[in-house]
Amino acid sequence: MHLISALLLFTLSVPGAAATTTGGCGSHGAWGGECSIENTGTQIDIGASRGSGGEPGRTDETGGLGRDLVRAPAEPCVPSEEDLCRGNYETAGLPDVTMDDLASFRPAAPMAASEPANVGIAGMPTNFVVAASTHTVSGDLFGYAVTVRFTPVSFAFAHGDGTTARTTTPGATWSALGQAEFTPTATSHAYAARGDYAVTVATTYVAHVDFGGGWRDVPGTLTLTSAAYPVRIVEARTGLVQHTCDERPSAAGC
Amino acid sequence: MVRVRRRGAAIGTLVLCAWLGLTACTPGEATPTPTPTGFTSEEEAFAAAEATYRAYVDALNRVDLSDPATFEDVYAWTTGDALSEEKRGLSEMRANGWSVSGSSSVVSVTPESYSGGTGRGDLIACLDVSAVQLVDAGGKSQVSPERPDVQTIHVAFRFDDGSPTGALLTSLGPFDGQSPCT
Numbered sequence: 001m002h003l004i005s006a007l008l009l010f011t012l013s014v015p016g017a018a019a020t021t022t023g024g025c026g027s028h029g030a031w032g033g034e035c036s037i038e039n040t041g042t043q044i045d046i047g048a049s050r051g052s053g054g055e056p057g058r059t060d061e062t063g064g065l066g067r068d069l070v071r072a073p074a075e076p077c078v079p080s081e082e083d084l085c086r087g088n089y090e091t092a093g094l095p096d097v098t099m100d101d102l103a104s105f106r107p108a109a110p111m112a113a114s115e116p117a118n119v120g121i122a123g124m125p126t127n128f129v130v131a132a133s134t135h136t137v138s139g140d141l142f143g144y145a146v147t148v149r150f151t152p153v154s155f156a157f158a159h160g161d162g163t164t165a166r167t168t169t170p171g172a173t174w175s176a177l178g179q180a181e182f183t184p185t186a187t188s189h190a191y192a193a194r195g196d197y198a199v200t201v202a203t204t205y206v207a208h209v210d211f212g213g214g215w216r217d218v219p220g221t222l223t224l225t226s227a228a229y230p231v232r233i234v235e236a237r238t239g240l241v242q243h244t245c246d247e248r249p250s251a252a253g254c
Numbered sequence: 255m256v257r258v259r260r261r262g263a264a265i266g267t268l269v270l271c272a273w274l275g276l277t278a279c280t281p282g283e284a285t286p287t288p289t290p291t292g293f294t295s296e297e298e299a300f301a302a303a304e305a306t307y308r309a310y311v312d313a314l315n316r317v318d319l320s321d322p323a324t325f326e327d328v329y330a331w332t333t334g335d336a337l338s339e340e341k342r343g344l345s346e347m348r349a350n351g352w353s354v355s356g357s358s359s360v361v362s363v364t365p366e367s368y369s370g371g372t373g374r375g376d377l378i379a380c381l382d383v384s385a386v387q388l389v390d391a392g393g394k395s396q397v398s399p400e401r402p403d404v405q406t407i408h409v410a411f412r413f414d415d416g417s418p419t420g421a422l423l424t425s426l427g428p429f430d431g432q433s434p435c436t
Contacts, residue, residue, distance in 0.1 A: 025407040025426040027314050028343030031388045033401025035428050
């Protein structure tokens with residue numbers, strides 16, 4: 001009987017663009033004093049490694065990023081905030097698993113939408129709504145169920161005309177708000193000029209992780225940007241007409 | 255020929271049985287695993303890592319932000335995230351016309367962990383940056399008022415047989431535990 005010592009670590013990273021991680025301690029960070037704890041990324045990597053037992057409580061493997069380690073407890077194991085109990089498993093035949101075995105958990109990409117759909121009128125509010133809510137992503141690591149919960153906390157809209165807005169609400173439709181159409185909302189924006197705009201929204205999430213013993217905070221935040229949402233802004237011009245469109249369906253503007 | 259082949263097969267079976275018996279019946283023994291990566295011991299790994307970090311700091315001390323050729327030595331000791339960060343940081347400071355003066359010195363290096371299986375490990379470095387001045391093109395200091403004299407830096411490294419020390423730095427980040435630097 002062996003004790004499997006499981007080491008788990010959380011790290012926030014930007015896949016494919018790790019260079020943009022802030023708070024590094026290379027030349028710039030060390031000289032300028034920006035070497036500090038600051039995590040911003042777009043996914044959570046939860047890595048784990050384990051060694052075969054014999055020395056309960058000893059950390060056998062850590063991989064290259066050995067921070068925030070949850071150390072394997074000595075027997076008997078009592079689950080707590082700090083310790084995870086994964087003891088008393090046979091290790092015969094198990095492969096030597098290392099940090100290379102990473103499970104990546106990404107929150108669902110936020111979706112932007114607008115009212116009216118894809119169009120707006122210059123000078124009048126176009127109402128944006130983000131489809132982003134608290135959700136969980138499940139996976140497994142060495143056969144253990146791992147659940148990560150993402151909660152959106154802020155939304156940064158880039159309207160495509162050079163303006164941005166940050167809100168804590170994802171927005172809601174005019175009807176859900178009980179407002180008349182083309183009235184301002186917390187997430188609306190009035191474009192100054194007609195044209196085609198690409199709107200994106202960067203949603204910031206906080207994350208919690210559950211290994212079966214309750215939710216644990218994951219330090220830092222995650223920011224995911226939606227795909228560009230096209231909006232065509234048109235100008236509204238008024239003109240006097242003699243009949244209604246029902247009466248003269250072939251008239252201009254009908 | 256046939257007999258020889260059979261004998262070979264028999265020996266193979268014997269070896270297999272012995273191996274199976276060994277793994278199945280000796281619960282105290284860990285299954286031996288090959289070590290495809292470099293260092294023969296933790297001590298050797300940490301010694302190489304410390305030498306690498308000290309060489310990296312020496313290279314940093316020789317950096318002239320107006321001369322990108324001096325960046326190459328810094329890049330030579332880093333890889334992965336650490337390399338990306340240095341490329342970004344040094345290029346950015348150069349592009350902004352900043353200049354650096356004074357030297358930083360390694361106060362201490364504390365081994366943290368090492369995995370023989372992956373050839374990767376990490377250590378905590380205490381770096382005295384109190385003598386380092388960083389100014390922008392206008393001569394204005396770019397040093398944060400919060401900068402501690404001694405930075406606590408989490409250094410991750412991995413074995414690399416192309417490196418003169420046998421190791422390269424893979425990431426340089428803040429350390430969020432109890433600092434050994436005070």
